[in-house]
Amino acid sequence: MSAERILVIDDDPDVCDALRMMLEPCGYRVTCCPTGPEGVARLHAETPDLLLLDIMLASPTEGFHIAYELRRDEHLRDLPIIMISSIGKKLGLDYAREVGSDYLPVEDFLDKPLDAATVRGVVRQALDRRARAPAGVH
């Protein structure tokens, strides 16, 4: 069985490397992109099994906008997304409600500072949910 691929879009290189160090020993193949446009290009070139996406990139809400764009993309709408945030899960959820979407376009939230056990648990759950879901259903 090939390693599951995780793409990280975060402009903080220390966070990217920390995630790589937390996840690679568990058998995942982790790729990091420092900007939104680079990350989206990478997604289209090689679709990963999971996306870890920082909310605050070039703008305070660029992460959310990328997530909503992906949900509208025919090929990527089923990609599980975990939002990394330093504003806290509650604020993230509040913002998602403010944006007015019918559903939250992410699987889960990870609050900074990141903890290896939590990161691994959340990532595993998201991947398992995706594996259990019928094809074409997110």
Added chain:
Amino acid sequence: MSSGGRMWERFYPRGDLRSRVLVDLVRRQWLIHWRWIIVAATLVLLVIDRQLLPHAERPDAVLVCALLLGAANALWLALQSRLTLPDRSVSLDPGLLRKVVLLTNAQMLVDLALLSVLLRYTGGVENPLVVFYLFHVVLAAHLLRPANALLQGLAAWALYSFVVVGEWAGWLTPHYAFLPALSESGMHQDGACVVAAVGALGVAVSGCLLSMTRVSLQVDAHEQALETAHRDLQASYRAIEKLQEQRARFTRTAAHQLKSPVAAVQTLAGLIRDGIADGASARDVAERIIRRCRSATQQVEELLTLARVEQSSPQRHRAARADASRVLASVLERFSEAANLKGIRLSADDRAFSRRRIAVDERDLEDCAGNLLDNAIKYTPGGGTVTIATRELAEGLEIRVADTGIGIAEESHEELFEPFRRGHTALQSGAPGSGLGLAIVREVLEQSGGRWTVTSRVGEGTTVALVFPWARNEGERS
């Protein structure tokens, strides 16, 4: 607007307060009510007059005059009821105000004419009811513009003069005595008496106009002052709201910017604690932790500098006489090691720096020059050059820092000097930075009356020029 329209405006009340009082009085039919009382009082007095003074000669014209006043009042009431007059909470329509002013003028002129007719048939110069002319003049001066009150005053004086002079000259005959006892007095034919009566009314009308319009104009002036103060207050309130919003945004961003390195440090420390990073990788993680802590400390220092500059009085720059050559030489020395380590050539001839004094606090100048040099070194790759030079301009001293670094995209130029804003190329370079350095520079320049310019091309380099005004007496030497 037509010249006719402009002419009419002279007759409208100027202040919003007086316009509203006028409209409110008309809406509440104040003049109409008074007129009904006067009509009724006249009829009652006529009955009493017949009883008490059966020999007094009262022509039918007196009764007709009272009835005409009543008929006119019914007409005014009908005309007024066609106007939809707002209460004081609704803003006034200029067209409606014009109609109200025209209607009020018409009512007053008809009142004056009927009063003159009444005087004509009830004694003329002998009749003390002449004081009712003044009632109209006072009302006009209070409710309408001075030009309008003058019109009413002139009309009152001319009508009364016509009656008494007409009786004296014999144009208006016969004379009806006010009281039977006065029928032989001959007052209406006494030239001195007529001149005195006309003169007295003229003086009384002029006095009323002068004093009442003066009061009204002062009310207008006070109202305008209040309106100006109200507008200023509203502008201040909006400015405070904007400031509060900016401060809240600043606090949110500052909190996030400070939380980011702390969260990264905690994440990295967790890698060591959990045994994920060990040996060489643990040392690498520890290095990262130290770097992030240093970056957070620098950020806090810059925040404190920005707070210090913002809280200091701008007056300190006016009295300052900073020696830019000394400050720049000191800053150059401070950054020479960082430049050497990165392999950047610092090009500056400190003997060529201008020695003329500038009006900026020296510590702030040092912060500004340090921030520019720090940015230039940070965003210039090894092998590049950073140049500092000064140039004397008529308005002040220009301090120019030019580098051969990564450059700044044009769309980022405007927001570079905003707190926590960093250009895209700066973010992509991965170089650490708080985004506060240029905000500090902007604050100092705004306080000292200076200015800045940025010229840059991506991939070629950036030149930032700051111009500080000359210190007192230094400008005269240029």
